Amino acid sequence: MALLLTPGQWGDAPQMIEVLDRIRVPRPLGGRPRTRPDHVSGDKAYSSRRNRSYLRRRDIRHTIPEPKDQRANRRRRGSAGGRPTGFDRDHYRRRNEVERTINRLKNSRAVATRYDKRAYVFHGTVTAAAIRLWLRQ
Secondary structure, eight states, X not given: OOOOOOOTTSOSGGGHHHHXXXXXXXXXXXXXOBOSOSEEEOOGGGOOHHHHHHHHHTTOEEEOOOOHHHHHHHHHTGGGGOOOOXXXXXXXXXXXHHHHHHHHHTTSHHHHHTOOSSHHHHHXXXXXXXXXXXXXX
16 A cells, blocks of 8 residues: 655654655546545554554554553543543454565565565565565465
8 A cells, every 4th residue: 555665773653644644545437546544553553643543644554552641641630531442352453464564575585575676676676576475464
């Protein structure tokens, strides 16, 4: 759906909004492409106030567990802390599909070791590996 290359020392969670903004799924009968996924799943690292407010604002359902420290802080604040986040265990169990897909991408030696010096060339390499995976299924 969307790919974003960042330096290795950058975290994944701060890039979530930019990745979601890049999603463009064309409609089969024409018209505006879809830009909003039905559901987003993530691990505890994605549980920031910024990410959650973005998902709420765009009306995107999400399954992101709340870390213990955030949960304790919310409870400590009482009614000003807001409601608990909704969490669907069945949806969260499917999150490993993403991890397995990334591992399959890394089966391609060029993706795993990044021989390419330029980011746009590596982006093409990852895209070609993703297309190869998609065609195999």
